[in-house]
Each structure stands twice: as structure tokens, then as C-alpha cells.
Amino acid sequence: MRIxxxxxxxxxxxxxxxxxxxxxxxxxxxxxxxxxxxPEMSGLLDRDRERARPRLCSESDDLVLAAVRQAAGRSGIWVHLGSLALAGERDDGRLVNRGFVIDGEGVVRGRYDKMHLFDVDLPTGESWRESASYAGGEKAVVVDTPAGRLGMSICYDLRFSGLYQALTGAGATLLSVPAAFTVPTGLAHWHILVRARAIEAGVFVVAAAQVGRHQDGRETYGHSLVIDPWGKVLLDMGAAPGLGFADIDPRQVEEVRSRLPAIRHRKPVPEPELAP
Structure with a gap:
């Protein structure tokens, strides 16, 4: 299957x-x-909150979502629209960072709100406080797609393996990690973390990313990846924008798990005891 x-x-x-x-x-x-x-934030990437706010709206009014749904229906292709910033969804006025799975008829089959928010101070001096504007999601989501049962996540979620255990425990054979990784964190951790998510559960991981210098002044790492269930890199798109393709065989998930069935060996972990 080609993705x-x-x-x-x-x-x-x-x-x-x-x-x-x-x-x-x-x-x-x-x-x-x-x-x-x-990638994450496919509809708008703007760190200037005052400039961005008037361009943000609810899911029902979002022109980017509507355009992608129409294009998917015309072309007969499924789309995981990595995420959009949406307003008007919460009583407290905060935004949500929501990903969508859209089928080949343009119908939304799944929605996921980013659970883990990026609140960090980097050694480069960059400071990010997503929680100042966004509310975190509360539900993990899997969706059946032509490429397999897809477990949805977004960017900073990548660092929290418990989410992916829940997704693969619910039958996910494919994990998606749309992202807008910073350059420092990308250089240090991106490839390692994406490959780890594939290896620990024997699944495909698809990670479409933002790249380069953006209009709002930020710089993102790129290197969109497709990783197979053994941890092999099938696609690395480097540091330029564009479209890439990879051929995956969903049967490989069971082949790898039959050889190294770590997912079947999982056990509930009791609360650790402090040794005297």
C-alpha cells in the first residue's frame, strides 16, 4: 500500500x-x-497570537478543513489532516489543537485533541507555553483506515509512551505523529523517539512534519519519517518542503510481532515500593 x-x-x-x-x-x-x-498546524502557523486570533474559528467554520474534505472527496483519497488550531470550542476561551482523519468521500472519521502541551524553556533561549492558549485533550483515539487501525497523536505527545501503549493496546497497527518540532529538539530527539515508538510495539509510524523558516519567524526541523515495525527508516524527507511517498505492507506488523512479541508480554506495572 502506498502512502x-x-x-x-x-x-x-x-x-x-x-x-x-x-x-x-x-x-x-x-x-x-x-x-x-x-503535519501539525497545517492550517495556520503563527506565534503572534493577536494576529492569529481573528483567523481562527470553530471546526464547523474552518475553511482549511472544508477545503481538504472537498479535495479528499474529489480525489477519493483518505487524509490525516495532522492538526488545526480551532477557536470557539471551549467555554474558557482556550484553543484546541485537533487532528482529523478524513475518508475518500470527504467524511470525518476521527478527531483527536492534542493531550500533552509543550511548555518548555530550551537551552537556545526559546520558550514555549502552549498551555497559555490551548487546552489539552482528554481522550485517546484510534480509527480504522485503509492503511490499518490508526492511533492518533500530535507532536509533543511523542515523548509519552503511555499514550502509545494505550493506542496499540486498542489494536493500532499504525501510529501517526504530525509535528512541528523545533530544530534543537529535532536534532537531539526526533529520529530516536519516532523509531522507539515503532520498535516498542512493532507498528508502522508515520510522522509528517513542518520544515524550515516560517513567516512568523520560527524554524522547524522537518525530516518527515515513515518507520516500519522493525524500526527501519522507509522515508526521511530531509529539510525541504514537498511531497513524499512510501510503500508499506500492513502484514509486516504481525510478522514482526510473531518474531518479537513484546506487545503480548506487557504486564500491568504495580506502584513501585521505596526500598528501605
């Missing part, structure tokens, strides 16, 4: 971003892909 990844350099104009995504959907379908994966 496609769109490595984006998303800007501050949702209409322009929507046009770019529609082109990616059409090109992925023309390239024979059954499913396209896009």
Missing part, C-alpha cells in the same frame, strides 16, 4: 495554506497513494 506525506512550510494565511494542502491531496492521489498525512 504519502506532505512536509509543509505552513504560513500565516489560512487561504494560501488551504490551496497548498489541496494541491498536496491531488498530487498524492495522482501518485497512487491511498492515504495522505500532513
Amino acid at each position: 504519502a506525506l506532505f512536509q509543509a512550510q505552513t504560513g500565516i494565511d489560512p487561504e494560501e495554506n488551504a490551496r497548498t494542502l489541496v494541491e498536496a491531496v491531488e498530487a498524492a492521489a495522482a501518485g497512487g497513494a491511498a492515504m495522505l498525512f500532513t
Whole structure:
């Protein structure tokens, strides 16, 4: 089965971003892909909150989501729209960072709100406080797709293995990690963490990422990845925007798990005791 990844350099104009995504959907379908994966914040990437706020809206009014749904329906391809920033979803006024799985008829089959929020101070001086604007999600989500049962996650979730244990425990054979990793954290941890998520459960991992210098001044790491259940890198898109393809065989999940059945050896871990 062929899948496609769109490595984006998303800007501050949702209409322009929507046009770019529609082109990616059409090109992925023309390239024979059954499913396209896009990065976190595919609709708008803008660290200027005052400038961004007027361009944010609810799911029902989001022009990027509507455009991608229409393109998926026209092209007959499934799309994991990595995530969109949405307003008007909560009484406290905070945003949500929501990913969508859209089928080949343009119907939304699954939604996931990012659970873990990126509140960090990096050695480079970069400081990020997602929780100042966003509310974290509360539910893990799996969705049946042509590429297998997909476990949804977003970016910083990658560091929390318990989420992926829950997803693979619910039958996920494919994990998606749409991301907008910073360059320092990407250089240090991206490849290691994505491969670890594949190896520990014997699953495919698809990680579509933002890349390069963006209009709002930030720089993201790129290197969108497809990893097979043995931890082999099937695709690494490097540091330039564009569309990439990978051929995966869903049967490989059971082949790997039959040789190294770690997922079947999991046991509940009791609360540790402090040794005297």
C-alpha cells in the first residue's frame, strides 16, 4: 500500500495554506497513494497570537478543513489532516489543537485533541507555553483506515509512551505523529523517539512534519519519517518542503510481532515500593 506525506512550510494565511494542502491531496492521489498525512498546524502557523486570533474559528467554520474534505472527496483519497488550531470550542476561551482523519468521500472519521502541551524553556533561549492558549485533550483515539487501525497523536505527545501503549493496546497497527518540532529538539530527539515508538510495539509510524523558516519567524526541523515495525527508516524527507511517498505492507506488523512479541508480554506495572 502506498502512502504519502506532505512536509509543509505552513504560513500565516489560512487561504494560501488551504490551496497548498489541496494541491498536496491531488498530487498524492495522482501518485497512487491511498492515504495522505500532513503535519501539525497545517492550517495556520503563527506565534503572534493577536494576529492569529481573528483567523481562527470553530471546526464547523474552518475553511482549511472544508477545503481538504472537498479535495479528499474529489480525489477519493483518505487524509490525516495532522492538526488545526480551532477557536470557539471551549467555554474558557482556550484553543484546541485537533487532528482529523478524513475518508475518500470527504467524511470525518476521527478527531483527536492534542493531550500533552509543550511548555518548555530550551537551552537556545526559546520558550514555549502552549498551555497559555490551548487546552489539552482528554481522550485517546484510534480509527480504522485503509492503511490499518490508526492511533492518533500530535507532536509533543511523542515523548509519552503511555499514550502509545494505550493506542496499540486498542489494536493500532499504525501510529501517526504530525509535528512541528523545533530544530534543537529535532536534532537531539526526533529520529530516536519516532523509531522507539515503532520498535516498542512493532507498528508502522508515520510522522509528517513542518520544515524550515516560517513567516512568523520560527524554524522547524522537518525530516518527515515513515518507520516500519522493525524500526527501519522507509522515508526521511530531509529539510525541504514537498511531497513524499512510501510503500508499506500492513502484514509486516504481525510478522514482526510473531518474531518479537513484546506487545503480548506487557504486564500491568504495580506502584513501585521505596526500598528501605
